[in-house]
Amino acid sequence: MTGDSYRAFASVYDLLMEDIPYGQYADWVRDIAGPAGGRALLDIGCGTGVLSERFAKDGYRVTGIDLSGDMLAAARERFAEAGLEGTFFEQPMQAMEGHSGYDVAVIAIDSLNYVTAQEEVAAVFRHAYDALNAGGHLLFDVHSPYKMTELFMDGPFTADLDSVSYIWHTYPGVEPLSVESEISFFIRRPDGLYERQEEFHLQRSYPPDTYVRLLSEAGFRVRSVTADWTGDAPESDSERIFFHAEK
Structure with missing residues (x-):
């Protein structure tokens, strides 16, 4: 990067x-x-x-x-x-x-x-x-367990700013109390065009x-x-x- x-x-x-x-x-x-x-x-x-x-x-x-x-x-x-x-x-x-x-x-x-x-x-x-x-x-x-199993499942989550936007999808993970996230970032370059970057995150709680x-x-x-x-x-x-x- x-x-x-x-x-x-x-x-x-x-x-x-x-x-x-x-x-x-x-x-x-x-x-x-x-x-x-x-x-x-x-x-x-x-x-x-x-x-x-x-x-x-x-x-x-x-x-x-x-x-x-x-x-x-x-x-x-x-x-x-x-x-x-x-x-x-x-x-x-x-x-x-x-x-x-x-x-x-x-x-x-x-x-x-x-x-x-x-x-x-x-x-x-x-x-x-x-x-x-x-x-x-x-x-x-x-x-908390509640956040992992309930609140994270309320997605997708989005944000739109002048220079950066993102779309954040969340899914239940394979393991108990785990969440998989796929995040697409759209980053505005100096020429006004947007560069797309993808991130994958895995979180787990106990x-x-x-x-x-x-x-x-x-x-x-x-x-x-x-x-x-x-x-x-x-x-x-x-x-x-x-x-x-x-x-």
Whole structure:
């Protein structure tokens, strides 16, 4: 993907995530982990660095990892334009290595749902545990079972902006609580014509009890499981589940 294309794709990605209250997410992390104070934060699945930038501005020393080199290029550019320091690595979260000495680890905005095999989710938790200092915090969110089986089936979803449009079709996946997505992006070029790009995504979630068990097996103490920014336990129609675990 060319530089121009990854910038356009990054804008599409941010559009897909525009309903995420990034400020509220950063506040949630801060409320649990305490003031940044120059402490080290590992942003796992950092994407284009929108949330990483907020953490850096709060005063964390941010390291981001992501599977996509294109997303990381956008994240590095974002930090450079903001005059911020950050370190970024292209790694899959289930095989991340070389990370230690962190006070906080975050897997934000359902990034963990792209790790679809249960044994690989367990590997993510083990690597996060190894990366954290004693007393360190792991915070993440996932799609709820209700969202996977009901809300994602309300597609197709569409958006039409000046420079980018997309059509997003969703289908039930083969495995339980999985969703397959076919996304067609139409990116406007400088000459006014549109370039079409296709993306296929597979996401899978698990019941909250499964995540609790895997966290415990990795050595974490699970401190809270809440839903939809309420601070309350998940209900049958909750959409997003939040986990806080401590090493």
